Amino acid sequence: MEEFQIILDCAKKLGHTVEILSSIKSGKEASVFSALLDGRLVAVKIYTNPEERAFQNSNPYLAGKFYKRASEERAVGKGNTFGRRLKQDSWITREFFMLQKLHKAGAVIPEPILHIENALFLELLGDDEVIANRLIDTVLSGEEAVLAFQSVLKSTKIFWDLGIVHGDLSPYNILWWKSQPYIIDFPQAIDVRTHPDARVFLERDLKNIVKYFRKFITVDFEEVLSRFL
Ligand SMILES: Nc1ncnc2c1ncn2[C@@H]1O[C@H](COP(=O)(O)OP(=O)(O)OP(=O)(O)O)[C@@H](O)[C@H]1O
Numbered sequence: 001m002e003e004f005q006i007i008l009d010c011a012k013k014l015g016h017t018v019e020i021l022s023s024i025k026s027g028k029e030a031s032v033f034s035a036l037l038d039g040r041l042v043a044v045k046i047y048t049n050p051e052e053r054a055f056q057n058s059n060p061y062l063a064g065k066f067y068k069r070a071s072e073e074r075a076v077g078k079g080n081t082f083g084r085r086l087k088q089d090s091w092i093t094r095e096f097f098m099l100q101k102l103h104k105a106g107a108v109i110p111e112p113i114l115h116i117e118n119a120l121f122l123e124l125l126g127d128d129e130v131i132a133n134r135l136i137d138t139v140l141s142g143e144e145a146v147l148a149f150q151s152v153l154k155s156t157k158i159f160w161d162l163g164i165v166h167g168d169l170s171p172y173n174i175l176w177w178k179s180q181p182y183i184i185d186f187p188q189a190i191d192v193r194t195h196p197d198a199r200v201f202l203e204r205d206l207k208n209i210v211k212y213f214r215k216f217i218t219v220d221f222e223e224v225l226s227r228f229l
């Protein structure tokens with residue numbers, strides 16, 4: 001795969017060794033693999049070509065985002081190759097930047113390790129035998145659910161206090177590993193300072209989480225919301 005080669009060459013130039021092991025999930029916008037990075041077992045998320053990628057769904061998230069140069073803004077607006085490239089680069093850079101910021105602040109997310117081209121190297125939630133399940137595919141005991149719910153809320157509050165809303169939070173974007181819920185998938189994350197509808201996205205994120213945990217425990221949505229006021 002040509003995509004791989006560019007990443008491998010680039011990693012080599014930077015003094016890293018990368019060995020792709022196996023596919024975890026391949027999707028329309030990105031594919032995730034297990035890999036060895038300098039001998040460490042990691043996950044690598046590779047975004048598909050901007051030419052092949054559909055951006056229509058992402059536009060609401062970019063409201064309030066600005067580009068440094070008018071020519072860049074026009075290119076993004078027109079959706080030409082340069083614009084699509086710019087927009088994709090900004091998504092990948094943003095995702096890595098968010099992950100670093102949130103991980104440092106103590107949110108339960110995979111550790112971001114390296115960003116090369118259109119690839120993000122992350123802590124692998126799994127080992128050489130099993131890969132973490134998504135929360136949606138996991139049945140929790142009452143006790144596990146209480147702890148997991150508190151953990152997800154705590155991380156979401158860390159995001160909020162840093163001016164970030166995940167924007168696509170749901171049990172599909174949380175992985176269950178070693179009895180801990182890890183929140184993943186941040187390219188659409190919202191900057192509260194510049195996004196006019198940040199609060200709407202926060203409430204939607206919280207509703208998705210509450211709905212899932214209600215399968216296992218009693219949850220008061222208003223009480224949850226009040227923690228974010
Ligand atoms: N750090 C990780 N460790 C293990 N598996 C991971 C990791 N990150 C992602 N995955 C796997 O890859 C899948 C897709 O990852 P992610 O949600 O970040 O990408 P996506 O392009 O948004 O995919 P989707 O459309 O399914 O949400 C996850 O559901 C999970 O199974």
Ligand SMILES: [Mg+2]
Nearest residue numbers: 172173184185
């Ligand atoms: Mg996802």
